[in-house]
Amino acid sequence: NAGVTQTPKFQVLKTGQSMTLQCAQDMNHEYMSWYRQDPGMGLRLIHYSVGAGITDQGEVPNGYNVSRSTTEDFPLRLLSAAPSQTSVYFCASRPGQGRGSGKNIQYFGAGTRLSVL
Amino acid sequence: DQQVKQNSPSLSVQEGRISILNCDYTNSMFDYFLWYKKYPAEGPTFLISISSIKDKNEDGRFTVFLNKSAKHLSLHIVPSQPGDSAVYFCAASVGSGTYKYIFGTGTRLKVLA
Numbered sequence: 377n378a379g380v381t382q383t384p385k386f387q388v389l390k391t392g393q394s395m396t397l398q399c400a401q402d403m404n405h406e407y408m409s410w411y412r413q414d415p416g417m418g419l420r421l422i423h424y425s426v427g428a429g430i431t432d433q434g435e436v437p438n439g440y441n442v443s444r445s446t447t448e449d450f451p452l453r454l455l456s457a458a459p460s461q462t463s464v465y466f467c468a469s470r471p472g473q474g475r476g477s478g479k480n481i482q483y484f485g486a487g488t489r490l491s492v493l
Numbered sequence: 494d495q496q497v498k499q500n501s502p503s504l505s506v507q508e509g510r511i512s513i514l515n516c517d518y519t520n521s522m523f524d525y526f527l528w529y530k531k532y533p534a535e536g537p538t539f540l541i542s543i544s545s546i547k548d549k550n551e552d553g554r555f556t557v558f559l560n561k562s563a564k565h566l567s568l569h570i571v572p573s574q575p576g577d578s579a580v581y582f583c584a585a586s587v588g589s590g591t592y593k594y595i596f597g598t599g600t601r602l603k604v605l606a
Contacts, residue, residue, distance in 0.1 A: 418599065419584075419594075419596040421593060424592050426592065480542060481527075481539045481542075483536075483539075484536030486534065487535075487536055
């Protein structure tokens, strides 16, 4: 039972480089989200999606792009990495509204630790 | 502006005793609250939730209390076990069906054997 899978687990980038953080879930969840966790701060929402083809911005979207072409995958793109994007990134998924008793529970991946030099 | 605050970064408790983790919020529109537990190198996992129509929710050793007038919630773990050592996040939302949760900064609980 894989749940939410994030790759890679660790990544080091140089300023200005681009990369994609991968996220896949096998629970047929409609909602998917990306968070970043920084020291002294809670998890902050970057982007989210309520279904394939539908995405929107969260609290801290600048510098990140997302797309959702399938229910399973929700990649996060850094177009030009900056040191301020050094963080731990978590992808999460949950059922859509009205999808059973567990509909309010988000399931998180294990995270990607990103360092931008 | 931190809408959800966990003012204790860390807490140590003896095995078998009660652990009490606190969380305060400022937005009176929040009406659904959750606690997540996080082990190192893992993602957060859901622990327990409470709706604002209740003031208490219990699940085994874990109980969450909500005081709406004080905008305060707490998580009680009784009895505490070494395996409970983790970082605990509280989160709040407007409505239970949302995907937008505001998380606190977390409290690191250490249960001493």
